Amino acid sequence: MSDSQRIPIDGMTCSSCATRITKAVRKVGGVESVRVDLGADEAIVMFDPARTSLVAIGGAIERAGYAPRIGASVPTAAEALRRPDIRSGLRRLIGN
Numbered sequence: 001m002s003d004s005q006r007i008p009i010d011g012m013t014c015s016s017c018a019t020r021i022t023k024a025v026r027k028v029g030g031v032e033s034v035r036v037d038l039g040a041d042e043a044i045v046m047f048d049p050a051r052t053s054l055v056a057i058g059g060a061i062e063r064a065g066y067a068p069r070i071g072a073s074v075p076t077a078a079e080a081l082r083r084p085d086i087r088s089g090l091r092r093l094i095g096n
Contacts, residue, residue: 001050002046003047004047005054007042007044007054007057007068007069007070008069009021009036009043009061009068010041010069012036014038015038017038018038020064020065021034021036021043021066022036022043024064025043025045025057025060025061027060028047028052030047030050030051030052031045031046031052032046032047032048033045033046034046043061043068058070
């Protein structure tokens with residue numbers, strides 16, 4: 001079973017930074033995919049939690065020279081929609 005997490009990252013300034021982070025995270029065993037969004041200052045990582053962890057992924061990002069905010073991880077849209085408080089807020093927003 002895979003887990004998907006958004007990891008905010010400080011210190012990225014260019015596309016080379018995003019490429020460096022992507023390469024570093026892909027080397028972590030158990031990572032299935034990674035997409036680094038320079039504009040949003042974050043990485044979206046899909047990984048097997050039985051094989052790796054956010055701490056290991058964060059360590060790879062740190063070794064690449066950047067500052068992941070693991071404690072500030074943002075849930076993916078699917079995870080957020082499972083939260084009752086977010087679902088009720090969206091219903092109020094769209095009028096359902």
